[in-house]
Amino acid sequence: MPVYNEKVMEHFMNPRNVGEIENADGIGEVGNPVCGDMMSFYIKVDNNRISDVKYKTFGCGAAIAVSSMVSEMAKGKTLEEAKKITPALVAKELEGLPKNKYHCSNLGAQALNKAIDNYLKKQGKTAKSQKGGKK
Amino acid sequence: MPVYNEKVMEHFMNPRNVGEIENADGIGEVGNPVCGDMMSFYIKVDNNRISDVKYKTFGCGAAIAVSSMVSEMAKGKTLEEAKKITPALVAKELEGLPKNKYHCSNLGAQALNKAIDNYLKKQGKTAKSQKGGKK
Amino acid sequence: MGEVYLDHVATTPVLPEVLEAMLPYFKDAYGNVQSLHSWGDKAREAVEEARGKVADLIGGVAEEIIFTASGTESNNFAVKGLAMAHQARGKHIVVSAIEHFSVLHSAKTLEKWGFELSEVPVDKYGLVDPKDVARSLRKDTILVSIMHANSEVGTIEPIKEIARVVKQSGAIFHTDAVASAGSIPINVKGLGVDALSLAANQFYGPKGVGALWLKKGVRIIPFLDGGVQEEGRRAGTENVPAIAGLGKAAELAKAEMGARAKRFSALRDKLIAGLPSRIEHVLVTGHPTKRLPGNASFCVEFIEGEAMLMLLNSQGIAVSSGSACTSRALKASHVLIAMGIPHEIAQGSLLFSFGLDNTGEDVDYVLETMPPIVDRLRQMSPLYAKFLKDKSRGGK
Amino acid sequence: MGEVYLDHVATTPVLPEVLEAMLPYFKDAYGNVQSLHSWGDKAREAVEEARGKVADLIGGVAEEIIFTASGTESNNFAVKGLAMAHQARGKHIVVSAIEHFSVLHSAKTLEKWGFELSEVPVDKYGLVDPKDVARSLRKDTILVSIMHANSEVGTIEPIKEIARVVKQSGAIFHTDAVASAGSIPINVKGLGVDALSLAANQFYGPKGVGALWLKKGVRIIPFLDGGVQEEGRRAGTENVPAIAGLGKAAELAKAEMGARAKRFSALRDKLIAGLPSRIEHVLVTGHPTKRLPGNASFCVEFIEGEAMLMLLNSQGIAVSSGSACTSRALKASHVLIAMGIPHEIAQGSLLFSFGLDNTGEDVDYVLETMPPIVDRLRQMSPLYAKFLKDKSRGGK
Numbered sequence A, B: 001m002p003v004y005n006e007k008v009m010e011h012f013m014n015p016r017n018v019g020e021i022e023n024a025d026g027i028g029e030v031g032n033p034v035c036g037d038m039m040s041f042y043i044k045v046d047n048n049r050i051s052d053v054k055y056k057t058f059g060c061g062a063a064i065a066v067s068s069m070v071s072e073m074a075k076g077k078t079l080e081e082a083k084k085i086t087p088a089l090v091a092k093e094l095e096g097l098p099k100n101k102y103h104c105s106n107l108g109a110q111a112l113n114k115a116i117d118n119y120l121k122k123q124g125k126t127a128k129s130q131k132g133g134k135k
Numbered sequence C, D: 001m002g003e004v005y006l007d008h009v010a011t012t013p014v015l016p017e018v019l020e021a022m023l024p025y026f027k028d029a030y031g032n033v034q035s036l037h038s039w040g041d042k043a044r045e046a047v048e049e050a051r052g053k054v055a056d057l058i059g060g061v062a063e064e065i066i067f068t069a070s071g072t073e074s075n076n077f078a079v080k081g082l083a084m085a086h087q088a089r090g091k092h093i094v095v096s097a098i099e100h101f102s103v104l105h106s107a108k109t110l111e112k113w114g115f116e117l118s119e120v121p122v123d124k125y126g127l128v129d130p131k132d133v134a135r136s137l138r139k140d141t142i143l144v145s146i147m148h149a150n151s152e153v154g155t156i157e158p159i160k161e162i163a164r165v166v167k168q169s170g171a172i173f174h175t176d177a178v179a180s181a182g183s184i185p186i187n188v189k190g191l192g193v194d195a196l197s198l199a200a201n202q203f204y205g206p207k208g209v210g211a212l213w214l215k216k217g218v219r220i221i222p223f224l225d226g227g228v229q230e231e232g233r234r235a236g237t238e239n240v241p242a243i244a245g246l247g248k249a250a251e252l253a254k255a256e257m258g259a260r261a262k263r264f265s266a267l268r269d270k271l272i273a274g275l276p277s278r279i280e281h282v283l284v285t286g287h288p289t290k291r292l293p294g295n296a297s298f299c300v301e302f303i304e305g306e307a308m309l310m311l312l313n314s315q316g317i318a319v320s321s322g323s324a325c326t327s328r329a330l331k332a333s334h335v336l337i338a339m340g341i342p343h344e345i346a347q348g349s350l351l352f353s354f355g356l357d358n359t360g361e362d363v364d365y366v367l368e369t370m371p372p373i374v375d376r377l378r379q380m381s382p383l384y385a386k387f388l389k390d391k392s393r394g395g396k
């Protein structure tokens, strides 16, 4: 009885979209190595749509599989759609995660979200930020 | 690894001198069934010597083996010699008893002792008793 | 000379199928359940499969099963762990007078730790009256532990009725089913208990493994501190082969329970009918009908249990006794005493417990072997001599 | 793809001779040790024979051995039982910072019960300094528990020197030798300890059985309440087959200890020399010479242990890790942290532990398999990317 199901294992063994995007439109970093997991998500946005997504992940099998799954789920989605990717949805797409690994699905969704926020911030589209337009 | 050694087992399986002596010269009763063991010793005394000894015993394997051993040890001894049969000597003759059965060897020696005392008392030879000579 | 094992209450053999189920986990699939590699995977699989089977045996859910190393550990864990977890609500606990020492002494330890303990009495059959339980309950009662069946006299307690009473008070109800689980049908939901102990070696599983069923949501403080095994509720490397054995034994027990019980109770009834008809002054102990299928318990008057046991052993018959001499503590069975049996009669306790290898011929052999043994010991018993003389029973 | 088990620290397989020694006690000589008939006699014989062999392994006396169900139970029993028995003299206890959780969490439980706890630090090799122990001792210190060897980093502690210090204070000294007993020579008299824990599944014995050696005359409060087994010190039906297995494993360990240690340490040294020479930024953890023969432990920088472990497993190699992700509690090994290893490096912990089936080829296979795995994970590691950019180590 493996700890991870086949879907998770498949993503762990063959993670999609690994890497960095040079001059990414948005970057989101979450976690830190002290607690065991760290993810950096990079997105490219075209026409309000995530045209490319890459990530680097330091962490366990679940963290890697979650990163991979989030990247697949995000690709091609509009920013609004992508923002609706919740940890629960990620876990569901992975057909379940061990209880003590739930936080990994949180991290994945959070990192993507942060990357989107980072993009929006740069675009000056967030309420608070006036620094937009750097791109 | 049996709880009792072979010597004890042999005495338990073939106890010597079981029975009562009618018109015994001395009777000694010790123990009570509440604590699990009870022995009644009967002696016949001739010329200050234990010419016959019998007993009835309610109790465990050790109690029965001890009774048998005590009866063997006592037979033919003078009263003074018989009084020197200590629990330790009984246990030694039996080549050892389990720790929690030591009290059985106490009972055996005690019962014999009581029977001797009972005889002496009847003989009026104890300091306190003046009732001797009933025999 | 026969070789007749009639001491299944002490422990049962391991069935061939059970041993078969254990063997792979000694030498091949020997991994640690906590290991994150394929050796661990196989071990985990075995343990989770067994968890489901044990849950099935008692009508529980797999996640509610916590594996332990013995019935004793399950009882220590339940009594101490539940009392410690709920002491904020009160410090009073209730047990019956005939609990196994693993419950009774755990409760006494709690007493030393500042808890208060009440003991509910039993009647002459060893039955607990739910009304007595009700009377013992207080506002600060947090835990009641009453056994499902008593192994020494076979009496089966009215747990369902007791549970109803306990539940009304809000206390937690644990039952020690070590003597009954695997032998008679148990459904934890139907019984209405919160926790239940069982042990594999009572139903053809291996020694060294038991379980505590704990209703979902009931808090408990771990008894064994350490690693995160069993969802953090019981530390220590999981005993995979033994757990696999328990699982298999549970599966077989469930499947064959009816057939086994039928066979055992026929043997039991034959002995219970036969012995007192062949030997005078023999008392059947325990309840006439509410009793474990394989349990035939007696007190033989005027003689002592260990001596009988040894003479029976010399004839190849293995039984047990609750006499003072057979206990290391040199006290007659607290169960028999609680049932109101006088000490001197309790000393003659003898317990025959049937199992899968036994036949009607074994009973015949016992019925034939017992009378001369009893005779012989009575001939040397000062109590019997007294009785013959003046019909008096008991000590001086 | 190979099948290379390098996780003997998690558990060892049961040797064929050991299983052989156990088998008679499942189906034939299945009696209960407490039974007073011949089935009991056979069980008693097996247990007493094993008791002698376990005593022999550690230079103790048979009557000083108390059988338990695991290393965890031995440690709970020792720490709680000794503290409870001697609390009249004081309520202060001392442990090292790198104890196994079964000691550490037992000590924390005692803290909840009103005891005071001091933790002695270790140096970067995981060594306890006897002077630090001396400094921690107080007038009311009743118990010191410091492990004989640490399983995660292999470091062997100077128990003899520590014992000398502890003895001067009059405190009782327990050592957890679960990781070392059966692997390196132990003589309780020479060490000068009062109590010592060991477990069979660490040296080719079965799971589910351990022992506590307790010096004659040292008082302890039973941990498992119930029957009178083990001279009243540990209740519960004795696990006869497992105990027989422990005895056999102890006998074999004693006879073959030198040869085994020689083989294991050759494999260990080969890996310890080879891995850092093939992979950059690999740290050997634990002491360079004072270490268990079969233990090779590392931290691989910039990547995480579980991921490595899973990729190794996909290549048929079984190891363990002390990373946060491999622990249910999601905390990096307290051992590595106590040794001053930064959290982010501790996450890359990897532990290879050798056993009887391993060969030099297994080491070669590891040395060949590891570099691409490390590469692959580093390629996806944001920490490694940062390091390449600005030579920075650690998190944000």
Ligand SMILES: Cc1ncc(COP(=O)(O)O)c(C=O)c1O
Pocket (backbone or CB within 6 Å): C009, C010, C070, C071, C072, C073, C075, C100, C102, C147, C149, C150, C151, C176, C177, C178, C179, C199, C201, D227, D235, D236, D237
């Ligand atoms: C009712 C009951 N509870 C608990 C136990 C303890 O079981 P063990 O000695 O296997 O731990 C027994 C043992 O016979 C029992 O009969």
Ligand SMILES: Cc1ncc(COP(=O)(O)O)c(C=O)c1O
Pocket (backbone or CB within 6 Å): C227, C235, C236, C237, D009, D010, D070, D071, D072, D073, D075, D100, D102, D147, D149, D150, D151, D176, D177, D178, D179, D199, D201
């Ligand atoms: C040093 C040490 N102590 C105690 C234990 C606990 O042993 P177990 O889990 O077998 O109970 C271990 C387990 O690996 C250990 O390494």
